[in-house]
Amino acid sequence: QVQVVESGGGLVQAGGSLRLSCIASGLTFDGVDMAWFRQSTGKEREGIVCISASGDRTYYADVVQGRFTISRDNAKNTLYLQMNSLKPEDTATYYCAPRVRKLLNGPWYSLRVADYEHWGQGTQVTVSS
Secondary structure, X not given: OOEEEEEOOEEEEXXXXXXXXXXXXXXXXXXXXXXXXXXXXXXXXXXXXXXXXXXXXXXXXXXXXXXXEEEEEHHHOEEEEEEOOOOHHHOEEEXXXXXXXXXXXXXXXXXXXXXXXXXXXXXXXXXXX
């Protein structure tokens, strides 16, 4: 079955950086769009960035645009998230997931939770002020 395992989280001071990784198995990794989501205490899970199957297109939510960079290595079935200039409000559990639903006539990108499945345990990121 499909599995994803996120890693790389930790405690960092505001302004610092972290690099998250996500290893996926049980799927044709280079055939699916992938995305990073995050969920902080008491809030709904939100999509922050997605990347096309080939890695040639990305889409960022405004809250992370210019600070976070998504990338993927299809040869390693691995997705990355480079996070720079971290803020206390970035504190959350971060998840990656493969996209399982697409609209035929919609934009290529999606940050809707409902379009993704096979969630992992996530990796905790805590940014201290």
